[in-house]
Amino acid sequence: MKNERKRTFLLITIPILALFICFNTIPLIRGVIYSFTNFKGFGSYDWVGLRNYADLFTDARVGRSYWFTFKLAVVTTIVVNVLSLLLALALNSHIRAKSFFRGAYFLPNILGSLVVAYIFNYFFTYILPALADMIGIEALRTSILSNPATAWIGVMVVCAWQAIAMNTIIYISGLQTVPEDVYEAGGLDGATGWKQFKYLTFPLIIPFFSINMVLCIKNFLMVFDQIMALTKGGPAQSTESISYLIYNNGMSGGQFGFQSANAVVFFIVIVIVSVAQMKFSSKKEEQL
DSSP: OHHHHHHHHHHHHHHHHHHHIIIIIHHHHHHHHHTTBOOOSSSOOOBOTTHHHHHHTTOHHHHHHHHHHHHHHHHHHHHHHHHHHHHHHHHTSSOTTHHHHHHHHHHHHHSOHHHHHHHHHHIIIIIHHHHHHHHTOGGGSSOGGGSTTTHHHHHHHHHHHHHHHHHHHHHHHHHTTSOHHHHHHHHHTTOOTHHHIIIIIHHHTHHHHHHHHHHHHHHHHTOOHHHHHHTTTOSTTTTOOHHHHHHHHHHSSSOHHHHHHHHHHHHHHHHHHHHHHHHHHHHHHHHO
16 A cells, blocks of 8 residues: 555656656756757857857846846835735724725736736827826826836836735735734733734734745746836836846847856855845744
């Protein structure tokens, strides 16, 4: 019986492992190999060694894309986690129709990123300028997506609007793990309001905060759908994320080898950032 169970688990695991290797591991290895070539995405190619990697550090367009991506990721992560935590505290309190509101706030996460971004594109391009014209707000009479200085704000709004839903659910799960006895004991010591949150609630939901921070940074560093639907990297390449640059120039710009090197470096950067975040969060949890 025990051997049959092991055989069953093995039969389930092998096809999944084969699919993972076929559609993940092999393309990853091929991408690393192409990063050492001048492959254009078609035809023959030559080996160029580390030239692609060296050129990455002198390419101004790559530098701008990294700056924009990290700026977007950091700002959006802060906005999302602040708003998500506030929403979670509200939805975890004793309010009427709590289940309805939880479902309503989770709706943005169900919708596809491209669909949401196209809707917001229409809103920023036509509806918001029309409303601004009626009210008399001069700064919003033109689409914020057409201005290099404000286009990133539109991308940030769309990313945050959709990401808040999942983060709120995670924070609610964390808040529900806090025992009521803790609040009762804190109330006896005079811990209410902000003090209750600072000294009781937040220290106990630090693991959930860490998860949200890591997921947010990772997801926003890899932003692509919103860029594709909102700005396509414009105006004047001011909202060109790293993922979009890799896709656009690698697939249709004849830089497959060069952007493969960019993808390898980007992958390493994401791993380093995620590991650093986890270590920092672990130290904070140990201190608390």
